[in-house]
Amino acid sequence: MNVVSISEAKLPAEPFVARHLIDGDWRQSADGSTFDRVSPSHGSVVTKAAKGGARDVDAAVSAARLAFDKGRWSRTSGKERATLLLKIADLIDRERERIAYWETLESGKPISQAMAEIEGASDIWRFAASLARTMHGESYNSLGSDMLGLVLKEPVGVVSIITPWNFPFLIASQKLPFALAAGCTAVIKPSEMTPATTVILGELCIEAGIPAGVVNIVLGYGDPVGTAMTADKRVDMVTFTGSTGVGKAIVKAAAGTLKKVSLELGGKNPQVIFPDADLESAVDAVVFGVYFNAGECCNSGSRIIVHEDIAEAFLKATVDLSRKVPFGDPLDPSTKVGAIITPDHQSKIDKYVRDAADAGATVHLGGEALTVPGLAGQFYQPTIVADVKSDMPIAREEVFGPVLSVLTFKTLDEAIDLVNDADYGLSAGVWSENVHTCLEFARRAHAGTVWTNTWMDGFAELPFGGVKESGQGRELGKYGLDEFLEAKTVTMRIGKTRAPWVA
Numbered sequence: 274m275n276v277v278s279i280s281e282a283k284l285p286a287e288p289f290v291a292r293h294l295i296d297g298d299w300r301q302s303a304d305g306s307t308f309d310r311v312s313p314s315h316g317s318v319v320t321k322a323a324k325g326g327a328r329d330v331d332a333a334v335s336a337a338r339l340a341f342d343k344g345r346w347s348r349t350s351g352k353e354r355a356t357l358l359l360k361i362a363d364l365i366d367r368e369r370e371r372i373a374y375w376e377t378l379e380s381g382k383p384i385s386q387a388m389a390e391i392e393g394a395s396d397i398w399r400f401a402a403s404l405a406r407t408m409h410g411e412s413y414n415s416l417g418s419d420m421l422g423l424v425l426k427e428p429v430g431v432v433s434i435i436t437p438w439n440f441p442f443l444i445a446s447q448k449l450p451f452a453l454a455a456g457c458t459a460v461i462k463p464s465e466m467t468p469a470t471t472v473i474l475g476e477l478c479i480e481a482g483i484p485a486g487v488v489n490i491v492l493g494y495g496d497p498v499g500t501a502m503t504a505d506k507r508v509d510m511v512t513f514t515g516s517t518g519v520g521k522a523i524v525k526a527a528a529g530t531l532k533k534v535s536l537e538l539g540g541k542n543p544q545v546i547f548p549d550a551d552l553e554s555a556v557d558a559v560v561f562g563v564y565f566n567a568g569e570c571c572n573s574g575s576r577i578i579v580h581e582d583i584a585e586a587f588l589k590a591t592v593d594l595s596r597k598v599p600f601g602d603p604l605d606p607s608t609k610v611g612a613i614i615t616p617d618h619q620s621k622i623d624k625y626v627r628d629a630a631d632a633g634a635t636v637h638l639g640g641e642a643l644t645v646p647g648l649a650g651q652f653y654q655p656t657i658v659a660d661v662k663s664d665m666p667i668a669r670e671e672v673f674g675p676v677l678s679v680l681t682f683k684t685l686d687e688a689i690d691l692v693n694d695a696d697y698g699l700s701a702g703v704w705s706e707n708v709h710t711c712l713e714f715a716r717r718a719h720a721g722t723v724w725t726n727t728w729m730d731g732f733a734e735l736p737f738g739g740v741k742e743s744g745q746g747r748e749l750g751k752y753g754l755d756e757f758l759e760a761k762t763v764t765m766r767i768g769k770t771r772a773p774w775v776a
């Protein structure tokens with residue numbers, strides 16, 4: 274196994290101090306409480322954050338509501354909004370190294386990957402700026418000579434944005450710029466594991482000149498912060514990325530006030546490999562798909578369905594390549610796979626592998642914790658489990674670790690049945706040199722995204738989201754803006770042509 278470790282890790286002299294952003298001010302919690310974040314790779318405290326409660330959420334929602342109702346942002350022109358979003362994109366580029374550093378320390382992801390994510394994030398802010406200027410409604414000039422119909426696109430209002438720990442800055446950037454482009458105001462809650470970079474984003478919004486109350490941040494735990502942000506009557510919409518279980522709880526909580534809910538949830542994403550595929554590319558993409566972000570990725574390609582004629586050779590090539598992937602210290606620029614987010618999560622990953630082995634699956638690689646010399650955090654070995662059956666938890670549930678499950682098939686119909694035999698429907702992939710096979714797969718797979726002969730390429734222009742228990746609504750693309758817009762119908766009579774109802 275390829276293990277990377279640097280002796281004198283560049284740890285911060287002082288932890289990052291994270292406070293709430295409420296109505297343009299940086300504040301401690303109303304009750305003064307705080308919490309610490311321990312780096313999952315280095316084992317030391319890297320962040321001290323304000324620990325929010327109901328009073329902090331109340332203050333943040335009040336500020337967002339007032340800012341929205343006074344039109345501080347919603348009544349600005351698309352040009353003004355775009356100018357600000359572009360300024361924020363430039364500031365993100367300027368602060369890229371700082372953001373990547375804290376993201377790496379809190380999440381355990383490799384610094385080189387964090388740098389790429391921050392670059393991707395500023396690109397999304399620029400794309401959202403283009404939408405702010407070009408969004409428009411519709412007109413119906415076809416309703417008769419005395420009628421004109423207009424469909425105005427208006428911001429939904431106050432939006433609660435709740436994000437997970439696995440891509441803290443990127444996911445905030447898949448939501449906030451679109452909400453702002455639409456004219457909404459926001460209260461954001463990052464995961465309690467990764468508060469720092471959302472706080473930096475708040476600093477950049479303020480520096481760019483976002484009016485007070487338009488972007489607010491409350492730090493803390495799902496309960497009470499996330500729950501209060503979901504239930505508050507003054508919030509018009511919740512956009513959430515996280516686990517399917519919490520997504521369901523949010524739908525229930527939001528039902529009390531019938532607010533709009535947009536959900537990006539989990540996945541158990543299959544890749545089907547046909548015998549006519551470019552196997553070298555497929556093996557590389559499978560290895561990337563399962564180990565990227567240590568497998569702690571909604572899009573993890575953790576379920577491989579390979580044709581039985583090539584299964585043995587494919588498995589061997591995947592094991593061989595897996596051994597070469599550099600796992601280890603996230604602060605080393607050569608590392609490709611870093612730490613696991615918490616010790617509890619590491620135990621959960623390990624249990625999936627052990628249970629699968631007990632149920633008859635074969636562990637071909639890994640299946641154990643990984644020791645990285647000099648580092649106190651938790652790491653898990655690249656792991657490949659074959660002879661997996663579709664009804665095993667390892668084939669159906671998110672393991673959220675560097676663990677690949679391998680299943681086999683004989684016919685295309687059988688492969689499609691295996692792909693669709695899942696509660697999730699986030700993404701799916703097909704590897705074949707035959708375009709007919711790829712298209713048939715793309716049309717029949719139950720997934721929000723299908724990749725053909727590639728894996729996990731993403732673009733600001735293309736919508737992303739899931740079907741079934743992977744979520745509802747879409748992010749990115751013009752659909753990502755639509756989520757934050759309401760349609761208002763204006764029906765206009767031209768001239769005095771209305772026949773009286775009462776004679």
Ligand code: NAD
Nearest residue numbers: 436437438463464494495499500515516519537538539571
């Ligand atoms: P999580 O559901 O545990 O937490 C996500 C966020 O919700 C955190 O900020 C958390 O504090 C908050 N939260 C927890 N309970 C809450 C409640 N009752 N009400 C409101 N907020 C609450 O998820 P996680 O462990 O942070 O992230 C991993 C999950 O996110 C995985 O399931 C992964 O697939 C999913 N994810 C999905 C996408 C996507 O785009 N589909 C992207 C990234 C992650």
